[in-house]
Amino acid sequence: MAERIFGHIPNVYEGDNFENRLTLSHSKVHRPTQAGISGSQKEGADSIVLSGGYEDDQDLGDVIIYTGHGGRDPDSKKQVANQILSDKNLALAINCQNGLPVRVIRGASHKSQFSPEFGYRYDGLYKVVKYWKKKGKSGFNVWLFRLEKIDTDKSLGFEVKEDAPEYAKTTRTTVIQQRINRDYSLTIRVKEIYNFHCQVCNTKLFTNAGFYAEAAHIKPLGEPHHGPDTLDNLLCLCPNHHVMFDFGGFMIDDDFTLVGLDGKLTVKPEHQINKDFLRYHREHFTI
């Protein structure tokens, strides 16, 4: 199976139209030809198609309340059972917990003033800002996801560094897509290496969407630190030690001894940490 692409698809622009699900699928904007959600419960969801619609959906344009998958009778399309936070629904929850964007496509059959007249239209990237369960209009539990449109220009303003190499500035679409892909695969990678255990305290948190850890940059991304988005600049931390690390509550020596906390950072052989970044952190965040 082809790699899942998060973010814009190269050479496809917001507002582009597609005649049917097959041409939409070929464009790679939304690969499945039937399913409304493209994604997996491990990687997250890369795209959704709004068409027809669940009775609890709401489309306000830049904000969409999207009803999860499942529990509907295939013939009557009525909700006849509780939805479960698994499979494609879990994929959207993973987006929420990891800040992953999802491509939104509206179909002509979607009941909304924002729907295209014919076929399908690519409407850009949204983030999943929250999700929750409620008793739907049918009386059965549904999972709802609040999607908010990502202001592409704004994200870029923040992310594209002034000293970025020229090749990274070619087109806005390319830049965003590269950033998101890269960021995400590394985030996943460092959590996989430690199997969601914090490198400081070994804690492994769980949520309704599975295990939870955070990928923390040692030398921060963005102005003015310009830390790189690379594995040797990432740690797998629990939220407590992420906050403490970012706000200088402890430091890490070159031999991984913790300063300000007892013990030593757990470091696996396949995870090379760049000690320049540890030094940068010690110099810039501790009193």
Place this chain on the structure above:
Amino acid sequence: MAERIFGHIPNVYEGDNFENRLTLSHSKVHRPTQAGISGSQKEGADSIVLSGGYEDDQDLGDVIIYTGHGGRDPDSKKQVANQILSDKNLALAINCQNGLPVRVIRGASHKSQFSPEFGYRYDGLYKVVKYWKKKGKSGFNVWLFRLEKIDTDKSLGFEVKEDAPEYAKTTRTTVIQQRINRDYSLTIRVKEIYNFHCQVCNTKLFTNAGFYAEAAHIKPLGEPHHGPDTLDNLLCLCPNHHVMFDFGGFMIDDDFTLVGLDGKLTVKPEHQINKDFLRYHREHFTI
């Protein structure tokens, strides 16, 4: 001493001019007549004046790199010692950790294309998005704070609920200010009650700016939950248990027994928790 006001001052608008530090002080936009930072290391900073300027300052308009206080020779104004993250500098760090806005005033003597020609101008609210230490141009350590302008309209779009009572809609300025004041005092209050200990695990985190805990809403604020911003809807949690709670990793029964985790929520007598909110959480966030 008068209560410290975070956010806009009623009847003072962005772009308003003040002849000198005395009229500025009387307006309450920036109370001290000499100091550049108005604030305390317990409460945070409510306003800063840019005037003259440290050699490491940068003013890009909507983004300001602001140098902390201290270590300068009073006569030559040269940096002659390391700055410490205490007092007014610590106040700005507290803003960063708690999401508090700071009023920014530019003076004519501030070396920037954004400075007013005469006197002082109120330039609106900024948030402190990060802070760090570096060896300044002088060779001594300085603490730097990155301030970013708060888009007032945007904040409002998110915060003013459609079913808000009419009195809360009177003017935009009033609404924002009320929101920020209220939010902040309760956040502080719940952390004080538990002295920064997590109500679930009793952990008390520390950072370079002191102890750290999070005020977590039981029934979330904002769409679609519309939880109230009241003490009976707040918990004092460590970031780990805040993430787990928000993502349904555990629930709290009416008798405060934890479900999904061992033990019981610590609840002090002066902290009345509304059990309707606990039930709302159980019904909407757990699988």
